[in-house]
Amino acid sequence: MQKVSAEQKIKTRKEKLKKTRFRIKLPWPLSIYQTYVGKKWVMALTGIGLLGFVLVHMIGNFHLYEGPTQTHEYAELLRDLGGHLVPRTLILWLLRIGLIAAFALHIHSAYSLSKRNVITNSQYRGGRKYVVANYASRTMRWTGPIIGLYLIYHLADLTWGHFNPDYVRGDPYHNVVASLSSIPVAALYIFANIALALHIFHGTWSIFQSLGINSPRFNPYRQALAGIFALVIFAGNISFPIFVQSGVIDDRGDSIFETQPPGNSES
Amino acid sequence: MLNFELNPNIPTGDLEEKWQNHKFASQLVSPNNKRQFEVIVVGTGLAGASAAASLGELGYKVKSFTYNDSARRAHSIAAQGGINASKNYKNDGDSTYRLFYDTIKGGDYRSREANVYRLAEVSTSIIDQCVAQGVPFAREYGGLLDNRSFGGAQVSRTFYARGQTGQQLLLGAYSALMRQVAAKNVELHTRSEMLELVVHDGRAVGVVVRDLLTGQVSSHSAHCVVLATGGYGNVYYLSTNAMMCNASAIWRAHKKGAAFANPCYTQIHPTCIPAGEDFQSKLTLMSESLRNDGRVWVPRDFDEARSPADIPEDERDYYLETKYPAFGNLVPRDVASRNAKTVVDQGRGVGSLKNGVYLDFSDALGRDGEDTIRGKYGNLFDIYQRITGEDPYKHPMRIYPATHYTMGGLWVDYNLMSNLPGLFVVGEANFSDHGANRLGASALMQGLADGYFILPYTLGNYLSNHLGEAKVSDREPAFKQAESKVDSGTKRYLSNMGTKSIDHFHRELGKIVWDYIGMSRNRAGLERALSDIPALAHEFQKDMKILGSADGLNQSLEKAGRVADFFELAQLMAKDALEREESCGGHFREEHQTPEGEALRHDDDFSFASAWEWTGDPKKAKLHKEDLNFEFVTPTQRSYK
């Protein structure tokens, strides 16, 4: 009897793996998302969108170096995207919705891929030695959630004003400086950006693989590009807390609202 | 009841027409009738996989068995050199007839003209088939297939895929097989070892297999059985064969009545890495192409202790170049092997065990530079370094011959059917096409020719005579008897309270077979083997030790049955070698050589294939002869002076 059960055991284990895959087949193109390679594809595409956001966000923030007025003008410009052709903030909202969707898909695909990998993986009792997998690739599963959690805090802090007693709605310059001049907040900011840089480093090079952008002509540059990109984002982003802490960017008291009262802006 | 007339069933007509005539004369099975027939194919190497796939495509219901965990692992995969075909792409004068002639001459005129001609004839279709399957053969810059000259052939007719031709061809056949598995035409049983052939009413009707994972013994019946289970080179223990290669399938078929032909024809490959100590489990082949640039030598002094680089030119013996000025280091395999044995037996061997000869590349390295040599042989040099820990760019390689291929096997007629009706044998497992010696790059050709292009026709012809017959039930007593025989064998092995491992006995057996039935044989040695082997076999039966149980994976138990068969087969090899009072191809009897030390054939007395009948004791096997008639070629004596 025992011999049959041994064979049976192997069979049921394989069945279990199959079963975790099985579900109702959705219509095209949603069916693509039901495959893991499809999920990786969605993850890569949304990743491109998020990388774009991170880059533009950082560049926009460089207005902090110009001073409160310019920062405010930049914020206003974002709200006025599309000029007078579309209602004010419509395009900004569309971008925000797109961004939220990208985040949602990125997170969902990451979650379901990780879930799968927990099922299929068996741990080595004697340990495993990594040869080429780097710290960034192995920590994607952790840097992702760290960034996600930080993002919520970041929004609560600077957009909704939950944690900041000095919060002034519609005055980003003031809010950033007020927040980052606290040492714990600045440290948290830097920590989150380390996670972001690691995530971006592996993510950027992964995009090429997942989308199949691969040619011996440029393959050697892919990792370099990922490294440079991650470094630029990291350096650009951590410059804000560092310069706020060191006083290069400071709340000079010349609040923009001395010339332009609040009330008609929308964040 | 058994038929030992050994009618080769060669079709009439001119050599060029025989196969065409035969195909036309063969009866066909209509597509809807093919579905009624079940065929068992044992083995999934080149011959077995290609046969099972082709039969599946035709619509037969095929059951395929392999003891490996996947059909992709059979030892065909290790063939390095290439596959011959008379495409004449090089415009260098190759033709079907030339390939036929080279093969029959290379086999030292001990094979059937009609079979060999057919092999040469279908060789070109094999290349077409494999290319269509996606086998990535080497190509020239124009995108067309590349060829090279191989094993001393004067034309470039060898197709190759780097040094992994066997692997690529097997993956092609395996993929064709898996396609038929997906189409439900083939039922594939992996990790299933055939342990008995079942004969009912004088016909082969099924097999008994043991599931190596669960130990379950089961019967499978069919309308006919195809054995594609490879050669018996592992009888030597150390050989270039894979660890699991064995003769059990063909040997057990032999014991059920199939004639075993020419067991003494074994091929020794001259360029292998010499054996190390007792723990050595197998030998590794280094491609013969190395002899194109390497020079073979041993020290003149018997007690040489210096490292090779310190031995001056005039104290080195380039024995092949001296003895065979015309061919030098490129003499045929058997000549190179025997001469290596001679110098090692004299005590002039090299290496710590004094069991090899040098293959020296220093001249070539000086002439062409390291980069050129690396480009040609880099892969092989790496293998050598990995195994021996020596750098062949700095020190000469040490090489020694090793068993590589066995030309003998079950006797088959032109239809590849043995004297047991319904039992077909293909590939290395049969004896048919290579005579006493096989040409380089011809094993792959024969395996695929049998499987893709010959068996599908001849098997249909046999089955057409059994239209409308149901297969024999696997509940017949013949099956039950075979099953209980397997069971009792297993029980006996496991209950044996001996002291020594199966490997121990296999190793000891291998030493005897290598010493006395190896590269060169003589009467005294063969008689010695015939008395030593049964004595060791007796000890084996008494003193073997196997732990574990029969109802799960038990690798020692698997080996026990295989080694037991090797003991019997080795005796038949010795007997066959003793009876064949001549030297031919891979069989060299020291009593029969020319004054120059070359193999001397005795065509008047021995122009026949020896087919042995099992009588219950391999020493008392009964000899039947199939006379070989040469209508189209005239046997000549080789000379490489």
Next chain:
Amino acid sequence: MEEKINVTLKVWRQTSPNEPGFFEIIEANDISTDASFLEMLDVVNERLLDIDREPIAFESDCREGICGTCGLMINGQAHGPEKATATCQLHMRTFKNGDNIIIEPWRADAFPIIKDLVVDRSPFDEIIESGGYISVNSGAAAEANQIPVPKEVADTAFDAAACIGCGACVAACPNSAAQLFTAAKIQHLNLLPQGQAERYNRAESMIEKMEEFFGTCTNHGECESACPKEISIDFIAWTNRDFIKSKLRNPKKANYK
């Protein structure tokens, strides 16, 4: 030069798929550095037999690094520390006297352990079954030189075809993904002109079959470094592209690019 070393083995023992396994500590003394890793295990097995212990079950066949039957996790690395080397080609001279060597079977849920170090790799066969072939019946082939194949293409296809199906890529992958195996098999055929007719269907069906059993690729590259045939993860990228193209293409139109 040959020397004798003593090593301590920590070997995974498991009597059947049902039983829980455990590590057994075995002192392997007096091992020649000229022995291969598997020959060392052979020697250990003979000694175990002498003291009435069941030998360690492990698989091997050709012992030339081409059949892909062998495969052990040695000190946390698939096929051990040597690059481009299957377990059977690993030699004891890689180790030093006094070394501890941890030996485990491949671990992945799709590769259940059968006994000790032997696992079941049959999902690989199922992947091939689902499309790893070119549909051509015996005898149906055209003249071999009719379709020229650029040398670069043939060479690249060969690089993929060199896969020996050992499963080291799965074993080395922290996700137990079989992407490298599957991609090598797909690209071998998809790169060649002969494989074009079934190119996209092949990519789709083989990937979907693979996903039934294995984890997903996170582009670590561990598979590439463990592969005894050094198969490149470039093939994975190309396969991803074929797969997505297949999902987006017009299925009624010709498959060609």
